[in-house]
Amino acid sequence: MVLTSTFTPRNFREQSEKACHDATLRAVLDHATRYFMGKRGVALEAFADRDTHFARARAARLTALSRLPDLLEQLEQRATAAGTKVHWAHDAAQAREIVAGIARGCGAKVVVKGKSMVTEEIALNPALEADGIEVWETDLGEFIVQLAEEPPSHIIAPCIHKSRADVAALFREKLGLAGLSGQEDLEDSASIPELTLLARRALREKFLAADLGVTGVNIAVAETGSVILVENEGNIRMSTTCPPVHVAIMSLEKVAASLEDAADILRVLPRSATGQKMSSYVSVLTGPRRSGELDGARETHLVILDNGRSEILADAVLREALLCFRCGACLNSCPVYQTIGGHAYGSVYSGPIGTLLSSLLLPAKDTRDLPFGCTLCGACKKTCPLGIDHPKLMLRLRERVCAGSPGLASAAHTFLALHPLAYRLVMGAARAVDPHLNLLPRLPGLPSGLASFVDSRQPPELKKPFTAQLRNARKKRGGA
Amino acid sequence: MMSVDARQRILDTLRAGLATAPLTVPAPPARPASLPVGPDAWALLAEVLAPLDVRVRLAKTPAEAANHVADIARERGAQSYARWEHMPPALDMDDALAGLSRVLPDCCQTLAHVDIGLTFAQAALIDSGSLVLVAGRERPRAVSLLPPTHVCLVPRSALAPDVSALPELLRAHADASPSLPAGKLPSCLNLVTGPSSTADIELVLVRGVHGPGALDIVGLDWDI
Numbered sequence: 082m083v084l085t086s087t088f089t090p091r092n093f094r095e096q097s098e099k100a101c102h103d104a105t106l107r108a109v110l111d112h113a114t115r116y117f118m119g120k121r122g123v124a125l126e127a128f129a130d131r132d133t134h135f136a137r138a139r140a141a142r143l144t145a146l147s148r149l150p151d152l153l154e155q156l157e158q159r160a161t162a163a164g165t166k167v168h169w170a171h172d173a174a175q176a177r178e179i180v181a182g183i184a185r186g187c188g189a190k191v192v193v194k195g196k197s198m199v200t201e202e203i204a205l206n207p208a209l210e211a212d213g214i215e216v217w218e219t220d221l222g223e224f225i226v227q228l229a230e231e232p233p234s235h236i237i238a239p240c241i242h243k244s245r246a247d248v249a250a251l252f253r254e255k256l257g258l259a260g261l262s263g264q265e266d267l268e269d270s271a272s273i274p275e276l277t278l279l280a281r282r283a284l285r286e287k288f289l290a291a292d293l294g295v296t297g298v299n300i301a302v303a304e305t306g307s308v309i310l311v312e313n314e315g316n317i318r319m320s321t322t323c324p325p326v327h328v329a330i331m332s333l334e335k336v337a338a339s340l341e342d343a344a345d346i347l348r349v350l351p352r353s354a355t356g357q358k359m360s361s362y363v364s365v366l367t368g369p370r371r372s373g374e375l376d377g378a379r380e381t382h383l384v385i386l387d388n389g390r391s392e393i394l395a396d397a398v399l400r401e402a403l404l405c406f407r408c409g410a411c412l413n414s415c416p417v418y419q420t421i422g423g424h425a426y427g428s429v430y431s432g433p434i435g436t437l438l439s440s441l442l443l444p445a446k447d448t449r450d451l452p453f454g455c456t457l458c459g460a461c462k463k464t465c466p467l468g469i470d471h472p473k474l475m476l477r478l479r480e481r482v483c484a485g486s487p488g489l490a491s492a493a494h495t496f497l498a499l500h501p502l503a504y505r506l507v508m509g510a511a512r513a514v515d516p517h518l519n520l521l522p523r524l525p526g527l528p529s530g531l532a533s534f535v536d537s538r539q540p541p542e543l544k545k546p547f548t549a550q551l552r553n554a555r556k557k558r559g560g561a
Numbered sequence: 562m563m564s565v566d567a568r569q570r571i572l573d574t575l576r577a578g579l580a581t582a583p584l585t586v587p588a589p590p591a592r593p594a595s596l597p598v599g600p601d602a603w604a605l606l607a608e609v610l611a612p613l614d615v616r617v618r619l620a621k622t623p624a625e626a627a628n629h630v631a632d633i634a635r636e637r638g639a640q641s642y643a644r645w646e647h648m649p650p651a652l653d654m655d656d657a658l659a660g661l662s663r664v665l666p667d668c669c670q671t672l673a674h675v676d677i678g679l680t681f682a683q684a685a686l687i688d689s690g691s692l693v694l695v696a697g698r699e700r701p702r703a704v705s706l707l708p709p710t711h712v713c714l715v716p717r718s719a720l721a722p723d724v725s726a727l728p729e730l731l732r733a734h735a736d737a738s739p740s741l742p743a744g745k746l747p748s749c750l751n752l753v754t755g756p757s758s759t760a761d762i763e764l765v766l767v768r769g770v771h772g773p774g775a776l777d778i779v780g781l782d783w784d785i
Contacts, residue, residue, distance in 0.1 A: 116764050130593035140589030147584040150575040157568075162740035171567035221770055222761035240761055248762055277759060277767040284771065289670055305731070305746050315706060315757040315772025321749075322702045323669040333571065340728035340743075345592070347724050358609065358689035359724065362772065363752035365731060370748050373698040375666060377748055387571045394578030 088232065090427040090439055093450040094539075100421040106242060110422050113241040114413040120356030121410060128352055135466045138349040141342035142404040142467055145334065149394065152303040152336045153385060159306030163368030165381040173203035176386045180295065180328055181208055183382055187326045189214055189292035193284075195310065195317035196220035197297025198236060198407060199332050199386060201429040202442075205295065217287045219316035221280055228255040234423035234431070236409035237354055242422060245269075248276050256283060284316070294320030294378065298331035299406070300346055301383070304339045307367040308383065311350060311360045318362050327378035329366075333385050334403040346406060353408040353466045389442040398477045402437040404467045411461035411471060417454055426451065433461035433471040440478045449537045452478035483534050505546075512543045595688075595722035602687055602720045603780050609690040610778070613755030614768065619780045627657035629779045630679070630712060634658055637710045637775060639676035646699035648681050649785050652714065666701045678708040678773070682715045684730050685778075688723035689754055692778070695734045696749035705753060711773040713753070716781045724752075 088096060100106055125131055145152060157167045170176035184192060192214055194200060206216045206227075218227040222239035226232065228251040233239030240248075246269040252258040253267045258279050260267050267279070296317050300309040308329045310317045321327045337343045351360040370377035393400050412418045412432030423431035428439040428448075436455060440448045452475045461471040497504040515521065521535045545553075607617040618633075620626035634642065642658050643666040655663060664675045672678070680700070684693035692713050696702045705711045721730070727750075735744030757772030768774040 143586040169568035359754040365750040367746040375701040391574035395581040397582040
């Protein structure tokens, strides 16, 4: 995974601290998470046989993982037979190179993109822009964060942190847009439908001019070689219908064995994401347009991206994270996400599932703090329609972070606990030199395991011993 | 070359992972039976679509259907339309829309300037209110996408209970293929559920962000 902004998971603590003090952000998050939870709650209340459908969706995802290598080979074979060119990318750099190569091959000058987390993950836009290509995010929320040069802050609502006045300012300053009539200036007070219509007009031109459409994949069907894309705006349909070439990029776990499994997933995904019985548009795409058809891409590509995921399959606990189909419900239910929002996590994926994915896909040294940004309250687990046990995975990740020499740390602790004099000496010295224990990780000769153990925790300030406090209080009373 | 290596490496890692920690999937509970499509199907479809601002008009005869389509065009103030060629011969939509100019859906550029796109659903899912549109030779995808109003004709025979009907629908439209056991599926099938919508700015719902802001359905309530 590549980080595209100044936010980084390395600074998770500082970023979350800062976010906690941002009153505007708190208000926005409160409104947004309640909005999504409310809609979802109503939809799930009315969802007949809900638990059975959840169990079937989970089984469809589990089946995919249990047969992943075979299904990917089948997907490759069937998609190829349907006329799609299949590519494999071991990491983000390979994926970028593949897409850039396709873009060069078709002489692309303008690229339109459907909303896709995985293209954020591989930082595709800068790579294409470096080749002199104009790249347009076309999901309204993604378009806005692209103009603001920020990462998305929510899986399904990328710009919940922006107000209408922010959006008007961006349209005015970055796109030079005027008001609807084209005469007056675009005021900060422009209405949301007006702003949406302005974006529609601006992006419509790009869709019609585009040489290449790039999207993610919600489900790839191994049995038929199809990709399924789910959306509400129509930008993904536009990106796959208007430009002559379509590239779909999938993280490799997004496969489903059969159309039936895909249908079981489609029954649950929109309800859990936005409380809709079905998203406005679901496209099932199989190969390029056939002879005699008037529209649709003439050339279709499917990029299968690993980027660290295949390694996770060997861990029976952590691989549960690969079940996720990105409905975003765990974000909205999470008290930490509700407080700090998406950016503080410093990576493309935020909230409970984001913590898990980032910790698994990014270098360990960059994500040490992430699994500790969790209260283990279990709201995510309760919310997840696929039954992912996030807290269990969090604990596993914490174990991993703190692994090294746990034996040594506990041995030292045991010794001090059994020897009161040694304990007092050590604590007294520590209190005098370093009451906040800031230097502890840098102690010379400290084993690396112990160093990482203490570095990943912020211990409370060392207080004076109770007996000393009592003595002081007596002295004061005596003196008065 | 690079991607060939990547392929092998990925597959090897996945196989090694499953060998280290085998994964067995417990049998899931049976899929709940779909509700039968009964005489109240149109009412149910209208009910599920009402919150999406989609109106379902019922026609008992081709003439009634033509009247509905003409009404919709008038209400939307449309000047032009494009339509799928693929329509039952009994439905003379060109006659119904005689006052409007007909544009051939050659390409997206042309369709971007058309007021109404007229399609004929291959199925409609009652549970979610989804129209099923299968793209093909006389059924271009962009007709239901670029014009600001999408009008869809839904024959009674197309009513289906829910999304579990999707696999069968796809297979029914597949072409025989030597290398594909299930046949080669159509290049594109769209489920269309209500108008194009977004709530990306301040979570305020707006219809018609990229696709049509208006969707009108005319139910053809006779045996076609």
